[in-house]
Amino acid sequence: MPKTPIQSIHHVAIICSNYKRSKFFYTAVLGLTIIQETYREKRDSYKLDLELNGQYVLELFSFPSPPPRLTRPEATGLRHLAFAVADLEEAIRHLEQYDIPTEPIRIDELTQKRFVFFEDPDHLPIEFYETLSFG
Structure with a gap:
């Protein structure tokens, strides 16, 4: 190749x-x-x-x-935008200061890292992915 x-x-x-x-x-x-x-x-x-x-x-x-986004992240095209964060709880608290709700924290089944989703003003899914390891 x-x-x-x-x-x-x-x-x-x-x-x-x-x-x-x-x-x-x-x-x-x-x-x-x-x-x-x-x-x-x-x-x-x-x-x-x-x-x-x-x-x-x-x-x-x-x-x-502009036309609205047709469906949630499972539609063909960009699924979400992800940012690495060192401390997920701190990142969530930061969003809470701006009244931005997050989904419940999830665990990546492949890496065992924690992550959370929230939305931008146009409902584009954004992910904070924790880079610290707790294992």
């Missing part, structure tokens, strides 16, 4: 329904840092480039009247 030319994942792109609300969620709540914010007048669209710990990770787009 030939060696892949792919070096790494470059970014994830998300289209939001309310740019101001989603910008607050990804920057203030999740703590991503703005690299660049661009308004594209011809498209009546914003593009927000975000980084995490100095690494470009997310493009947030706004478009006039």
Whole structure:
């Protein structure tokens, strides 16, 4: 099998329904840092480039009247966005400060690591995956 030319994942792109609300969620709540914010007048669209710990990770787009997500994570396409966290309880407490509910904590049956799901303002499933080991 030939060696892949792919070096790494470059970014994830998300289209939001309310740019101001989603910008607050990804920057203030999740703590991503703005690299660049661009308004594209011809498209009546914003593009927000975000980084995490100095690494470009997310493009947030706004478009006039985007169609809603059709189904939950089991639909074909992007299933969810996952972020590594060192302490899951601390991460959940952080979300609670913003009144963001989480599902019950789950255990990954393959790694025995703990994780939890919650939603962004457009109901995109987001996962916090704990990187600490308790075994």
